[in-house]
Amino acid sequence: MEERVLHFKRRVLANLTGYGLEGESRLAKHIEKLQAGSYPAQGGKKLYTAEDSRQIREVDAPWPLPKFDRPEVLAFFYSKGGVGKTTICANIGVTLAAAGNRVLLIDTDPQASLSLLFDVDVDQEIYTLGDAVEAVIHDKPADFRKGLIRPIKDLQLDLLPADNRLVWTDMLMVQAQYREKLVEQVFICNQALLEEYDFVLIDTPPSVNSLSFSAVAASNRIISVVQLSKMAIKASGNLFKLARELKKGTGRVVPITFIPNMLHGGKPHTRSTLDIIRASIDSESSSKVGITATVIPEYVGLARPKGHEDGQKTLLEAEPLSLTTQKFIELSREIETLAMLDRGDENHG
Template identity: 30%
Template sequence: MRPRCIAIANQKGGVGKTTTAINLGAALAAEGQRVLIIDLDPQGNASTGLGIDADQRNYTTYDLLIEGMALQEIVLPTEVEDLWIAPATTDLSSADVELVANENRVFLLKDALAPEFLHGFDIVLMDCPPSLNLLTVNAMAAADAVLVPLQTEFFALEGLSQLMMTIREVRQSANPRLRIEGVVLTMFDMRNNLCRQVEEDARANLGELVYETRIPRNVRLSEAPSYAMPILQYDPNSRGSEAYISLAREVLSRQMQPA
């Protein structure tokens, strides 16, 4: 059976996409899922945050999309049991320019996700770059759903409308099965009135699309990437770790519900 493929996307930078990819991936693995993360961000932070050094990245998602290399040739195991990654480097930053002349440019990732290799995984998470470029559109064309990290800040909902429009366009032109998996509130601080107001607005506008789980502002969560570990390894008892375990359980429970 084909694994569920989820693109983690938001064109705004610094909202917690990569943090969510790393820590949701690790939490899903802790819940018994075999997880593959596909790093589509030229910064390669998901790869770094899972302990994949630059000299280990002989082949990357650039080779997957541009050179036509097979997925199984680039995927690497991480230190987390049942969690693998297709790493990225800055080579990927030129992908938009190199892909623009390719008639199949929107479907390259979809074509690269060979069923015979993916059958060993339960969930695939795609860490998208902070823009609505060809890499993000490739992820949406290949995905079953989009998970949106939404930072609880003043302009959070304004940028969301553009993302929703892109999702609708991809659904109409390239991937009719695409849907919104959910919206997760990140960098949440209960003591902050603005955070609470953004949450109220998000739930009023988006309803059940907003996960019950909120990802808190948490020092240990911020520290973990510098040690190349997900929070579940770095500090399993922290609030950040508890939040991502809770989110993983929500993701799995929604997956079991009928579409």
């Protein structure tokens, strides 16, 4: 497997740190002061890494790096497949990490789509969240550090992969007591490890089962991706039902944030789609439900098939200066803001 790296040009660094094109001259002063960046071995313009983003955002940047005493856990959940949930989870994870955050991705889908996107050989023996859950059920150590993979060099992004054995994990959980708290128990067992991260992103299977319910119960917020499809929008009913069951079982109201995906501003039915989503939100006024200001546009680059000549890459790796990549940078800023709001709610809750 070829080693993946993520080095980017100054314009991308400017976008990630909030300077933008108009602030590149100010950014240049910080680059010089911090001695950020390095020249590639074969020559050419200076390139930068996530560590440069982190240093600049910690010193002085239009978009400062948030400080968390514990990770923000986000469960990417929707009960319909094919809406782009896994792709968006991966792109947000990489973008957050490139902007200087420490990110852990957890794949809980037996199809292992997130793991495959990062070139994990799921046919090899790997340690998954399912192994950790089974360990907790049988009162054994549940250390998933040994299962972590760092798929992109120079990026503080780790992945706990998945494989098809998670189907059996879900069946085992059905028979367990307090199954909605099992993932939370795994996190407690791995608290010291989790404190090394700013964000934990959980990609759940496209169905309501014991594992996805437990993952949502262990999260600070549900991230739900919706597309321009009646079936996809109707599936939000299952999401709201899950949230109500979670409140009934644990007493917690987990905030829900919708990310509209594959929408095109030039299409007249885009506005009606957003109106339908907002109407669904209004009907759930008792819950903390919202929709991102950033809408992911309809773009073929988000659906790279297996065997593509560039491989399965996130947009920041493949097309760092595209408009859709910029949308993910804007979306990552919204995610950071939501994380800070969640901290405020916890402090005043």
